[in-house]
Structures are given as C-alpha cells and as structure tokens.
Amino acid sequence: MKSEDFAIDFPVETVEEGKVKVLVPKLEAFIKMPSEYAPSKAPVFYNPVMELNRDIAVLALQAYQKIMGHELSVCEPLAGCGVRGVRFATEVEGAKKVLINDINEKAVQLAKYNVQMNKLSRCITVKNEDANLLLAHYGAPYKRFDAIDIDPFGSPVPYLDSAIRALRNGGLLALTATDVAPLCGVHPRACIRRYGGKPLRTEYCHEVAVRLLAGCLATTAAKHDVGIRVVFTHSTDHYVRVYATIKYGAKKADESIKNMGYILHCFKCFHRETVKRIFALEWSGKCNECGSKIEVAGPLWLGTMFDKHFCEFVEKEAKYKPFKYGERIRRILALIRNEVDAPITYYILDKMSGRLALPVPPTRKVIEFLREEGFQACLTHFNSKGIRTDASAVTMKKILQRAKIASHGKF
Ligand SMILES: C[S@@+](CC[C@H](N)C(=O)[O-])C[C@H]1O[C@@H](n2cnc3c(N)ncnc32)[C@H](O)[C@@H]1O
Numbered sequence: 001m002k003s004e005d006f007a008i009d010f011p012v013e014t015v016e017e018g019k020v021k022v023l024v025p026k027l028e029a030f031i032k033m034p035s036e037y038a039p040s041k042a043p044v045f046y047n048p049v050m051e052l053n054r055d056i057a058v059l060a061l062q063a064y065q066k067i068m069g070h071e072l073s074v075c076e077p078l079a080g081c082g083v084r085g086v087r088f089a090t091e092v093e094g095a096k097k098v099l100i101n102d103i104n105e106k107a108v109q110l111a112k113y114n115v116q117m118n119k120l121s122r123c124i125t126v127k128n129e130d131a132n133l134l135l136a137h138y139g140a141p142y143k144r145f146d147a148i149d150i151d152p153f154g155s156p157v158p159y160l161d162s163a164i165r166a167l168r169n170g171g172l173l174a175l176t177a178t179d180v181a182p183l184c185g186v187h188p189r190a191c192i193r194r195y196g197g198k199p200l201r202t203e204y205c206h207e208v209a210v211r212l213l214a215g216c217l218a219t220t221a222a223k224h225d226v227g228i229r230v231v232f233t234h235s236t237d238h239y240v241r242v243y244a245t246i247k248y249g250a251k252k253a254d255e256s257i258k259n260m261g262y263i264l265h266c267f268k269c270f271h272r273e274t275v276k277r278i279f280a281l282e283w284s285g286k287c288n289e290c291g292s293k294i295e296v297a298g299p300l301w302l303g304t305m306f307d308k309h310f311c312e313f314v315e316k317e318a319k320y321k322p323f324k325y326g327e328r329i330r331r332i333l334a335l336i337r338n339e340v341d342a343p344i345t346y347y348i349l350d351k352m353s354g355r356l357a358l359p360v361p362p363t364r365k366v367i368e369f370l371r372e373e374g375f376q377a378c379l380t381h382f383n384s385k386g387i388r389t390d391a392s393a394v395t396m397k398k399i400l401q402r403a404k405i406a407s408h409g410k411f
C-alpha cells in the first residue's frame, strides 16, 4: 500500500518507534525558523520527544493487562497520527481491541495508513469524531473500555467526565498534562479554573502538578460515584502523567475523596506540612516554624502516587524492552521504586544551600547523614537534586551545616 492511496498531501517520512514503523509528518518541512515548535506547525501532530511517554504507556498498559489477567479493549481518543494506538496493538500482549480517534481528518487518514501498514486492521478501529462525543457513545454498560489514554494538547480536564463514564469498573485511565506552566504556578488563575486547585511555585512544583491533576480526577470521578486509585505517575520533560484505576461505588468515591487536602509551604524557612481535609481548612496563615506568612496549594491529592505492585510490574516489563529510551526509563523506574512510600514533597539542595549561603553538598552525602540520624531519605525522579525525607526543614538545615563541616569546606 502506498501513501498516495490516502491522498496524503503533505511531506511525510517513516519512523521506527518501539516495534512499529509509522508514517509521520516530516517535521523539518514545516518550520521556517529553528526556534519554532515543529509538531504544532505540521498538519498532523507527531512529537518525537513524546516517544518516552509512549514507551512508558506501553509498559504501564502491559503491567495492567498482566495484573488483570484478561484481554483489553483500549481507547485513544486524541490519537494524532495513531502511533500510540498502533504501538498498544502491536506491543501489548492481550490488547485485543484498540480504538483510535482524532478530530482532524488528515490525522485520521495518516492513522488509517499506519494501521494498514502494520497489518492491524482486524484489531484497530479508526474514528474521526470529537473525543467527548466518541467517549459518550461508549459510556454505557457492555460498551465501555478497559483502558483509556488521554494525551491531548495541554490539559486533559475537558475529557475527564466522558472518559470516566466510558471506563469499565476497575479500568485504567492514563492522563497526560502538558500545561505545566499553570500546574506549576506560573499561571495560578488558569490552574484554579481548570483543576479546581491552587498551585504553588515551589521547588517541588512538579509533584504539586501531579497532585493537582490527580485531585481533579478524584473529585471529577466522585461526581459519578466513582473512586480512584493512583497507581503510577511520572513527571518528565515538559509534561506530567497520571495513571489511575477506577472503582464504581459511592463508598469508593468517599474513600478517594478522603485523600484530598492541602500542602502548606513557607517560602521563608522551607517548612511544609499537609492537611488532609477538603473543606473548612483551619489555617492561621502563619508558618508554625518561623511565623512568616504561609502559602497554600490545593485542594489536591495527598494519597499515594504509586502502587508498589503496579510499579514492580512496570519495572519488570521495562527490563526486556529494547526501547530507544530504555536506559533512561529504567533509571526513572528505579528512582520511582524508592519513592513509592516516601514522604510528600522533597527538598532541593541547591535551593536550600543557596539561601543559607552554604556550599551545595553531594546529594548522596545528605541522604547518608539523614539515614544515620534515623530519618527516611531517598532520591526522587521529579528532580535530580531532590531529596524526599521525613526530616523537617530545620533538621535539613542542620544536616547541610554538618555536611559543610564534614567536608572542611570543599566538595
Ligand atoms: C497531543 S496530540 C496527540 C498525540 C498522540 N496521542 C501521540 O501519542 O502521538 C493531540 C491530538 O488531539 C486532537 N484533538 C484536539 N481536539 C480534539 C477533540 N476535541 N477531539 C478529538 N481529537 C482532538 C488533535 O488533532 C491532535 O492530533
């Protein structure tokens, strides 16, 4: 089959991702200046940088399939050229039915071509609908999907209601949010509007971003008497990603809402604390440590961001996959393994040392000192200079002083 059969009237090229070959827009043909963002200039969306996102999506879907032990029906309602859905059908054992959809006709043409090129016509259906209309059509008993992957431009929030309705009891929902500027507190009003929670421009703003997205999912699901369990998340490059399973029932919804609350943060002394309550936040507005004004993030998800069992499955799958970004993915997963049960928020050594006019100690040294003093301490995949610990900001400062003395001023 040739690309001319589909009247593709723009420059394309073939790329390999995972186990598949797909036709995608030839990105360099659409930019006039090197500073331009090529994926958004092409008539069909394809972003090679998101290959790692798709690799992890393949691993997570395979992990989910193995845990469930049955065949899966999967929907990707915002599919672009279809690479993600084509990869699910090819690379995930047990992904028996995949529905890919895009509102853009040219994207649908390209996706159809890619489905045929990979000989997947029996397993993949391609549709050309608005994502919410499509999902609404599948939001009835016996029509629902086992897994839905929402990978939009910007925020996934406009699709949450219909995705929850179109997901089976126990189903898996994967969400990408690329609007990290609002979620990380650069545009707080946009974040409050979209996610119903206040962000904060702290050193751990990417974790806050994940928690705001997960919190928005929990409260949206609760409106439908659906509870969520966040099984896996990651923050990579320019986006955050949340994977959650859902459970039908008012009680399940009540349980997941109990995980909502606030993070209080003092920009003066680095003190932070959490309040697990969504209504009637009793809050003096002052830092319990130094008395300065304390800022609040939320309401957001304070529950777990990773399920140990699920993460183990994802990591096991990653061992055998010869992905282009395999090494980086394995590093991310190894970091995540350690932060599964770790405390909420992390400290960034550069930032603290800078404020205290102390040299920046090696991260491993600080972790060693913290553990010696009986605290939990580990790295985080969110930031290479981040440390998750149950030590207070006051203790962290003492540890930084101790590290300085131990090093005799030189690192
Ligand atoms: C970020 S791209 C998808 C990339 C794709 N998921 C991947 O992994 O390569 C977002 C896609 O959503 C499509 N889109 C935007 N609004 C839509 C809507 N209301 N319904 C369906 N598709 C939509 C766009 O045409 C675009 O192809």
Ligand SMILES: [Zn+2]
Pocket: 266, 267, 268, 269, 270, 271, 287, 288, 289, 290, 291, 292
């Ligand atoms: Zn303070």
